[in-house]
């Protein structure tokens with residue numbers, strides 16, 4: 001069912017079928033979906049987010065697909081026991097010619113709808129995906145990586161849930177980008193899914209049963225300090241003064257600490273100012289478990305004085321909490 005160009009919306013629903021499961025590493029499985037309309041799935045790269053709607057007994061996915069433009073209202077209005085659970089993921093690859101897409105999912109046990117589905121669904125299983133519509137002529141939204149054109153360096157950090165987005169970001173960054181990528185994964189073997197980049201140092205550490213974020217925090221502290229020091233050594237006096245002025249706009253420690261990640265969504269995504277001329281010493285993109293990301297953001301903004309407009313941070317999930325939509 002292809003919508004005509006005149007009425008195309010940025011996002012639409014796609015009915016898909018699971019055609020391949022590829023084990024990528026100890027905790028990651030690549031799910032390849034095929035669908036008649038997947039030639040209309042826009043290929044934007046970066047951290048393009050999508051929604052997977054999982055079929056449960058009694059749920060009426062077909063009626064949502066028929067609603068198309070107004071599917072979200074229709075979804076919300078369904079009785080609780082008929083509403084298909086929805087979870088957020090990153091689109092890892094789009095192959096319009098073969099009408100296929102890939103989604104890389106970390107299987108964290110059988111405690112969640114998505115991970116239980118991913119662990120048990122046989123080939124041929126169907127579900128519905130909300131993704132960017134290639135018939136829509138404009139920015140789709142759902143991308144949170146906005147590198148300022150004047151950024152001297154980039155710091156990308158996250159946990160396993162951010163790994164697919166980080167892989168896409170590495171693939172899309174220009175060859176002259178400089179900085180580093182830091183990822184904490186359950187098992188060091190999960191690093192296999194990351195590509196290389198000539199200007200980026202990529203470091204992946206295995207959690208190996210340690211506490212979540214315990215390995216990532218010191219890595220980010222160390223490398224943020226190193227990248228800032230490198231920039232300082234290179235920057236002119238004028239650029240350093242501009243950076244200091246920008247840092248003055250930072251939020252206070254109190255404001256950062258006040259955020260309760262168990263109740264509030266941890267999400268702040270500054271848009272890149274394409275007309276800006278002042279050098280941005282470091283642009284940071286942080287995504288993963290909300291408690292860990294909150295601590296990292298606090299370090300960069302409050303302790304290192306990085307301009308908050310140069311830090312994108314996203315709580316992708318929260319310990320002990322089911323995803324809310």
Ligand SMILES: Cc1cc2nc3c(=O)[nH]c(=O)nc-3n(C[C@H](O)[C@H](O)[C@H](O)COP(=O)(O)OP(=O)(O)OC[C@H]3O[C@@H](n4cnc5c(N)ncnc54)[C@H](O)[C@@H]3O)c2cc1C
Pocket residue numbers: 049087088089090091104105106107108111112113114115116160161162164165315316317318319320321322323
């Ligand atoms: C923009 C965005 C992009 C994302 N991209 C990806 C992606 O590409 N691949 C991917 O695997 N995940 C990704 N995630 C994370 C994913 O949406 C969450 O992990 C989600 O909660 C999984 O749903 P579930 O049904 O398995 O668990 P839920 O039903 O939401 O939660 C059940 C329990 O599992 C816990 N839990 C949830 N996720 C994890 C985890 N990873 N490890 C350990 N415990 C967990 C919860 O705290 C809760 O206690 C993304 C999230 C966002 C917001």
